[in-house]
Amino acid sequence: MAIQPQLLEILACPICKEEVRPVPLSEAKRVTVRDKFRDKMRGEELVVEEGLQCVKCHRVYPIVSDIPVMLVDEAFEEA
Numbered sequence: 773m774a775i776q777p778q779l780l781e782i783l784a785c786p787i788c789k790e791e792v793r794p795v796p797l798s799e800a801k802r803v804t805v806r807d808k809f810r811d812k813m814r815g816e817e818l819v820v821e822e823g824l825q826c827v828k829c830h831r832v833y834p835i836v837s838d839i840p841v842m843l844v845d846e847a848f849e850e851a
């Protein structure tokens with residue numbers, strides 16, 4: 773389920789425009805993200821294990837079923 777290096781290279785924090793690095797999400801945050809996105813994905817079972825952390829502001833953007841969600845509203849302050 774690892775994110776592709778080519779994709780990682782083009783992704784950036786929407787606030788800082790800095791690079792992001794994969795980090796594991798805590799169990800609590802995995803559950804939070806799964807619950808939040810389940811409705812949007814029409815009840816489909818989602819895989820949430822990692823996020824992408826900005827090297828500058830340290831916000832963490834969740835990866836939902838291999839799709840990086842690079843939205844400020846969905847970001848955590850830390851992993």
Ligand SMILES: [Zn+2]
Pocket residue numbers: 785786787788789790826827828829830831
């Ligand atoms: Zn940032």
